[in-house]
Amino acid sequence: MNLAPFIARRYFFSKKSQRAINIISMISVVGVTIGTAALIIVLSVFNGFENLILRLYNSFDPDLKISKVEGKSFDLKTFPLHEIKNLEGVLYLTEVLEENALVKYRDKQTIVSIKGVSDVFEKMTGIDTMISEGEFLLKKGDLNFAVVGGGIAYNLQLNLNDLLSQMEIYAPRKNSASLLNAEEAFNRRFLSPSGVFSIQQEFDTKYIIVPIRFAYEILEKDSQVSSIELGLKPGVKSDEIQAGIKTLLGNSYEVKNRYEQHELIYKIMKSEKWAVFLILTFILIIATFNVISSLTMLVIEKKKDITILHSLGANSSLLRKIFLVEGIFITSMGAFIGLALGFIICFLQERYGLIQLGGSGSFVIDAYPVKMEAADFFYVTATVFVIGFIAAWYPSKRLIGGIVNLSEVKADE
Numbered sequence: 001m002n003l004a005p006f007i008a009r010r011y012f013f014s015k016k017s018q019r020a021i022n023i024i025s026m027i028s029v030v031g032v033t034i035g036t037a038a039l040i041i042v043l044s045v046f047n048g049f050e051n052l053i054l055r056l057y058n059s060f061d062p063d064l065k066i067s068k069v070e071g072k073s074f075d076l077k078t079f080p081l082h083e084i085k086n087l088e089g090v091l092y093l094t095e096v097l098e099e100n101a102l103v104k105y106r107d108k109q110t111i112v113s114i115k116g117v118s119d120v121f122e123k124m125t126g127i128d129t130m131i132s133e134g135e136f137l138l139k140k141g142d143l144n145f146a147v148v149g150g151g152i153a154y155n156l157q158l159n160l161n162d163l164l165s166q167m168e169i170y171a172p173r174k175n176s177a178s179l180l181n182a183e184e185a186f187n188r189r190f191l192s193p194s195g196v197f198s199i200q201q202e203f204d205t206k207y208i209i210v211p212i213r214f215a216y217e218i219l220e221k222d223s224q225v226s227s228i229e230l231g232l233k234p235g236v237k238s239d240e241i242q243a244g245i246k247t248l249l250g251n252s253y254e255v256k257n258r259y260e261q262h263e264l265i266y267k268i269m270k271s272e273k274w275a276v277f278l279i280l281t282f283i284l285i286i287a288t289f290n291v292i293s294s295l296t297m298l299v300i301e302k303k304k305d306i307t308i309l310h311s312l313g314a315n316s317s318l319l320r321k322i323f324l325v326e327g328i329f330i331t332s333m334g335a336f337i338g339l340a341l342g343f344i345i346c347f348l349q350e351r352y353g354l355i356q357l358g359g360s361g362s363f364v365i366d367a368y369p370v371k372m373e374a375a376d377f378f379y380v381t382a383t384v385f386v387i388g389f390i391a392a393w394y395p396s397k398r399l400i401g402g403i404v405n406l407s408e409v410k411a412d413e
Contacts, residue, residue: 024290024293024294024297025294025330027290027294028287028288028290028291028293028294028330028334029330029333029334029337030334031287031288031290031334032284032287032288032291032330032331032333032334032335032338032384032388033334033335033337033338033341034287034338035280035283035284035287035334035338035384036284036334036335036337036338036339036341036342036380036384037338037339037341037342037345038280038283038342039277039280039281039284039338039342039376039380039383039384040338040339040342040343040372040376040377040380041342041345041346042276042277042280043273043276043277043373043376043380044342044346044370044371044372044373044376045368045369045370046269046272046273046276047273047370047371047372047373047376048350048368048369048370048371049269049369050269050273050371051369051371052365052369053200053265053269054258056130056199056200057199057200057261057262058125058126058258059126059127059129059130059199060125060127060130060199060203061125061258061261061262062094062124062125062229062230062231062258063230063231063232063238063257064229064230064232064238064241064242064245064255064256064257065227065228065229065230065255065256065261066084066227066228066229066230066245066249066253066254066255067226067227067228067253067254067256068252068254069251069252069253069254070252072226073097073221073224073225073226074224074225075223075224076095076223076224076225077223079228080248080249081093081228083248084228084230084245084248087241087244087245088236089232089233089236089237089240089241090230090231090232090233090241091124091231091232091233092120092123092124092230092231093120093228093229093230093231094117094118094120094121094124094212094228094229095117095118095212095225095228096115096116096117096212096225096226096227096228096229097115097116097212097215097216097219097221097224097225097226098113098115098116098215098226098227099113099114099171099215099219099226100112100113100114101113101114101169101170101171101208101218102169102170102171102186103152103156103167103168103169103170103208104167104168104170105156105157105158105165105166105167105168106157106165108155108156108157109156110152110155110156112149112152112206112207112208113206113207113208114169114171114207114208114209114210114215114218115207115208115209115210115215116210116211116212116213116214116215116216116219117138117209117210117211117212117229118211118212119138120231121138121209121229122136123231124229124230124231125231127147127197127199127209130197130198130199131147131195131196131197131198132150132196132197132198133153133160133195133196134147134160134193134194134195134196135194135195136194136195136197137194137195138194138209138210138211139211139213143192144191144210144211144213144214145191145192145193145194145210145211146167146191146192146193146194146208146209146210147193147194147195147196147197147208147209148167148193148195148196148197148208148209149196149197149198149199149204149205149206149207149208150196150197150198150199150204151201151204151205151206152204152205152206152207152208153193153196155205158193158196160193160194160195160196163192166190166191166192167190167191167192167193167208168188168189168190169188169189169190169191169218170186170187170188171186171187171218171219172185172186172187173185173187173220174219174220174221187218189214189217189218191210191214197209238257239257242255242257277379281383281387284383284384284387285387288331288387288388288391289391291327291330291331291388291391291392292391292394292395294327294330295323295326295327295392295395296395323392323395324389324392324393326392327388327389327391327392327393327395328385328388328389328392330388330392331384331385331387331388331389331391331392332385332388334384335381335384335385335388338384339377339380339381343372343377346370346372347372349367349368349370350370350371350372353366353367353368354367355367355368356368
């Protein structure tokens with residue numbers, strides 16, 4: 001029989017002579033439980049928001065984006081387009097021409113970025129799932145259409161049902177001699193809006209998506225593009241394809257994956273998540289002070305038992321181990337209850353959306369998003385047990401050592 005766990009278990013479940021010890025022990029368990037559950041819930045909510053933002057960005061961003069390191073555009077005539085298109089793992093490829101322009105609609109006007117794309121853009125990004133009004137239609141025969149960001153549509157007071165009103169697009173002429181005459185300084189074209197997309201503010205207030213043939217026409221560019229966007233086949237290793245393209249293109253071009261296209265945002269999200277983790281861990285450390293109090297009072301109550309066990313041959317190491325295991329019992333009970341409670345709350349939130357977001361439907365989702373990850377459960381469990389071990393180690397070492405030394409002195413006398 002392992003003596004230390006046996007005695008510790010008896011001490012843990014037995015009724016103490018001082019009721020305060022039972023109360024403090026239960027408070028210790030509750031404190032660890034709440035701290036553990038809070039860590040799991042908060043980390044899972046952060047994961048949910050991160051997953052939501054990734055999904056929103058993925059509906060607009062390509063798997064890989066190729067652009068020039070220096071300069072806004074490059075010529076397709078000198079670019080190995082067919083070699084990249086025929087690479088194994090590349091499913092879609094679209095040329096992109098992007099430039100700022102002025103848009104007027106009735107008596108409203110605003111500055112936008114027109115993004116000219118080819119026909120496969122819809123299939124590559126899945127932006128059609130983010131259409132809040134109308135449909136994703138860029139061209140029909142010889143007619144060109146535009147899909148407008150939700151923020152731009154709001155600023156222009158766009159009405160898709162008004163077939164008589166079109167958007168006027170103004171872009172600077174390539175070789176304009178004078179900027180004083182608008183007719184000479186700017187190209188003007190008319191476009192009918194076919195739909196409105198709503199992804200998130202960065203895109204909604206910036207972009208109007210148009211056919212690339214329209215962008216070529218109004219910007220007076222024949223074979224110039226701002227970037228090449230690639231959609232990869234499901235299951236392929238994007239890192240290998242990215243490295244292969246970098247080798248093919250050399251140092252004049254940069255090839256970014258989805259993470260690198262918004263690297264700062266992803267880093268901020270990770271930093272916020274672990275900053276909150278540290279804050280809640282600090283709160284958990286404060287909660288474990290109850291474990292120290294509980295063990296201290298228990299050691300004082302069991303002072304007579306400690307002296308008897310020491311007289312019977314139990315060394316200081318065994319006595320310390322008894323109360324160390326006692327503290328670990330308290331921490332373990334709180335940790336496992338907290339893990340179970342956190343899992344149940346997250347599961348119910350993920351399944352039924354119990355806690356709703358405010359804003360009366362102005363958000364992309366109605367309830368707080370949740371995504372549980374096994375790594376978070378591991379980190380939380382390890383953190384709780386390390387804190388619990390330290391909290392149990394101090395009173396078991398210091399107090400037991402003092403009592404044993406005192407009993408030895410009395411025995412010598």
